[in-house]
Amino acid sequence: MSQLLISTITQHVSLTAEEQQRIPAFFESLPVRRHQFLLREGEICRYEFFIEKGCCRQYETDSTGKENVLQFSVEGWWITDLDSLLTETPSRFNIAMLEPGVVWQISKLQLELLFNEIPAVERYYRIISQRAYAALQRRILWLQKPALERYQAFVAAYPFFETRLPQHQVAAYLGITRESLSRLRNKIAKTSR
Amino acid sequence: MSQLLISTITQHVSLTAEEQQRIPAFFESLPVRRHQFLLREGEICRYEFFIEKGCCRQYETDSTGKENVLQFSVEGWWITDLDSLLTETPSRFNIAMLEPGVVWQISKLQLELLFNEIPAVERYYRIISQRAYAALQRRILWLQKPALERYQAFVAAYPFFETRLPQHQVAAYLGITRESLSRLRNKIAKTSR
DNA sequence: CCTCCACAATGACAAATGATAATAAATTGG
DNA sequence: CCAATTTATTATCATTTGTCATTGTGGAGG
DSSP: OOHHHHHHHHTTSOOOHHHHHHGGGGSEEEEEOTTOEEEOTTSBOOEEEEEEESEEEEEEEOTTSOEEEEEEEETTOEEOOHHHHHHTOBOSOEEEESSOEEEEEEEHHHHHHHHHHOHHHHHHHHHHHHHHHHHHHHHHHHHTSOHHHHHHHHHHHOHHHHHHSOHHHHHHHHTSOHHHHHHHHHHHHHHHO | OOHHHHHHHHTTSOOOHHHHHHGGGGOEEEEEOTTOEEEOTTSBOOEEEEEEESEEEEEEEOTTSOEEEEEEEETTOEEOOHHHHHHTOBOSOEEEESSOEEEEEEEHHHHHHHHHHOHHHHHHHHHHHHHHHHHHHHHHHHHTSOHHHHHHHHHHHOHHHHHHSOHHHHHHHHTSOHHHHHHHHHHHHHHHO
């Protein structure tokens, strides 16, 4: 049973014990290996994914082969390609695990049924959608700043990622090379000493 | 009467003639001068704005005084600080006109009333919200690429902005200096010749 | 235990971008 | 129409970032 899913939802809205019981049945739980794909570029995204355990990334591979990370997701976070899911068009993104873990997936239809059955979950969904939107806006403003400030903003906002993610993945999220990030970290270490 | 507002909505959803009649009463129309603010940093955003005529920008002023543009908006587009509007917290952004024009504003309450009265408008709102989200994601991927590619992606996506906006505003949107943009344009002009 | 591979750090050099300053051109508002 | 303001270009130089090559380290898996 996903205690985490329920507790994540109840951080934002109230659910009766009975509602909490009914929620997991709308999802499918699956164990996932490291490097396993939840979505591949060119596929139509059919699910919203809730990360029960582990860590993953959503990224595109551009024409030069460079991987640009749109988002990371860890325990208690959601991830999907919303545009592909809603419009049923092929996705430009890959979603792949960086660590093994457990993922709960829910289809568009099941999500709709869940909203109808438990309106508080729909309210929860709206709240986190708004947060996701605001997070993208913040991200855009970061990306308009020099690399050092981007990195510092990232670390300040998500300190737990600092130790958990490989540095070259962080670099791909910040839009810089791994070498540049290594230099920045070196510079910071020297300055603070 | 805002013919543009109605025609913009009916591009996405169907409205009866009678519904079309009732919509404008939910809005206030205001003429706006160049440089006029629709929202100032520190204020709580109280409206969604529909641009009937003219052009505006949403931006933050960072600690060094640099202005970073989050979004432009022209005829037929919406603009607001959604986070401030929904949470009733002070905005980090300014929204200011780049050209004189006419703006239709609607409060959160009136928007809710409009949704209840004409559900098709709520559907329309969901559709454009999804598009806005997808646009922010694309923007993030652009910003992870070199300046030249950012600029070319911008021009390809919004060719009409190219002639309408001052170049230094475009530069502030792309996260580069006006001088850099000037150089890039010069380089492109030489290459294509 | 060993090999292979992913990951990180570093140096040398090239390219891109920022900072500053000077100038010219275009536009705004009276 | 004119003055003031805004906008754009260009050159120079400093800084940042990218590219390429090399090395070292630690962990995964046979």
